[in-house]
Amino acid sequence: MKQMATYDLMETMRNTNEWLGASARAMASYPVFGMVPNPMVEMIAAWGKVTERSFARMVTKPAWGIGSVVGEDGRDHMVEPKVEIARPFGDLVRFHIPNRPEKARRILLCAPMSGHYATLVRSTVTSLLPDAELWVTDWHNARDIPVSAGKFDVEDYTQYLVDFMKHLGPDTHVIAVCQPAPLALAATAMLAEESPDAQPLTLTLIGGPIDPDAAATDVTDFGRRVTMGQLEDMAIQRVGFKYAGVGRLVYPGLLQLAGFLSMNLDRHTQAFTDKITAAARGEDSESDQHNRFYDEYLAVMDMTAEFYLSTVERIFKNGEIAKNAFEVNGKMVDIGKITNVAVKVVEGSKDDISAPGQCLAALALLTGLPDALKAQHLEEGAGHYGIFAGSSWRNNIRPLVFNFMDTHAERKAKNAKAEPAVKLAASNV
Known part of the structure; x- marks a missing residue:
């Protein structure tokens, strides 16, 4: 193959x-x-x-197709997607809205890298734009990336998220949809230990496989039925002569x-x-x-072989995130180091991709986080797509996520006001 x-x-x-x-x-x-x-x-x-x-x-990257949003002034404001950080395997894209007063909410939406382009979350982007400043991870099609650009696996993916979070700063609200949920959790833990001042304000995990063994699905069953050698033989191919990534090993x-x-x-x-x-x-x-x-x-993209295989082996088979045994560049990532980033988990009761319980496992891993900073929501009757892009998202989940963000933004503001007073009292002792 x-x-x-x-x-x-x-x-x-x-x-x-x-x-x-x-x-x-x-x-x-x-x-x-x-x-x-x-x-x-x-x-x-x-x-x-x-x-x-x-x-x-099947071979065409969809356009974002978001022309404008209605502002509080009742006028249409143009939306301009702009690349803020360009990397070989993925960019950080900001949806810039000129002439609109900047919104208080700053959101990083971590789009899945699971065979579709980031435009799969277009409706999520559309629903967030009127009320927030928004950045999205825009992953590239591996067939178009020359072999000279090197490898890209789950560790590189996690490091990309770390760099993007550092760029946006500590007032950022991160939303990770499906596949990136465990790696966004790991990236936040890396920041907690290495750059605490760059940690996001909140982290919302939506339908992600934090612990795939917590609830079986067809996806997890498939991962158990085949060995890594069988999977590599069946699924991995080399990009053909038509594309710039000719010779690169990919999961097509x-x-x-x-x-x-x-x-x-x-x-x-x-x-x-x-x-x-x-x-x-x-x-x-x-x-x-x-x-x-x-x-x-139908618009699908190739993933690098190392990213696909390392995801299956380390996230699904070995359960490294679920066991808090994930490493990046030889250094252990301790999820228990997260102590002041509010975390919310969202699941759908009819999710057949990441079943209820898989994402909820994140809260048990956050041993250093007070219960007051943990939240969860199970959307009854919602499937996988519905919890981030369907009517369940628009009508029920989105307002809850915004309320979660605002609550903890207010908490941080109150703590910031109280801190100078405490320091002043201490200095007068």
Whole structure:
């Protein structure tokens, strides 16, 4: 599996399906067929249209597509994504809003690096922007990163988060969604020991695998069924000649997508059947719900082999975060060192990716943190996507997270006011 030919074969199959879809759409759209209307011709054109779009999206990075937000003055304010820190494997992007008074809340949103682009959390970004200054981790597609850029594993990922948090400073509220939750927790612990003044004000962990063994899912079961050698043989390929990362060992996004689709194959099959039928009847549109969802869902990115394998081995198989035995650059990371960063855990009762209990395990690891700085919320009826991007997030979870942030921002402000008075009293003794 580690040959370029395997990677290029997958890309060839994708490209062929895109070409077949485009050919079918073009052929069945000739005006001459209108002289003898035939439902089958309409179905062929619809199939081609949907197929071409679907396979084209698999190698296209989606745009953020956030043009403006409404300010307190009732006016639309333009949103300008700007790279503040550029790194080979990922950037820190700020969503700058010119001419709007700066918001008190400063939020770092740690987007997942699990096969999709950071734009997967677009709706989360959209919901946070009106009420906060926002930064997002924007991870790069490994196929586009030259081999000369070196490796990128879970330790490098954690160090990136440490650097981003240091850059933003101690008044930052960090939100980690899914995959980065355990590494964001580790990054905060590293700051607690190495740079206490740079720690974030709050840390919100949403549906992340802190302790994968706390509640079994298909994801954790798969990790237990295969050995690391089997996984490396089955999943790792070398980037082909088409991309700048030629020769780099990766876990291909197309392979990850196949796994995503297989988990709910019946539902996806029905969704595409309904879409083709609607297109044949002329009842679809460019921005309908199907296209909005699948334009994002089908857009996948490659992960470096070392990041994928080290995540499976160290987070899922060995449970290093769950056992508080995680190391970065040979130095042990002690989560118990976190003593004054308020931590909130959010889970969904119907989460089939990171089941309830996996993320909650973080609170037990925070042995140095007072209970007053710990919080948890279980959203009834919410699945994995819903707890950070669906109606459950917008209507219930987002207000709770904002309230959590504001409560501890006020706590810090009160402590800062009280501290000079204490120092002055001590000096007069």
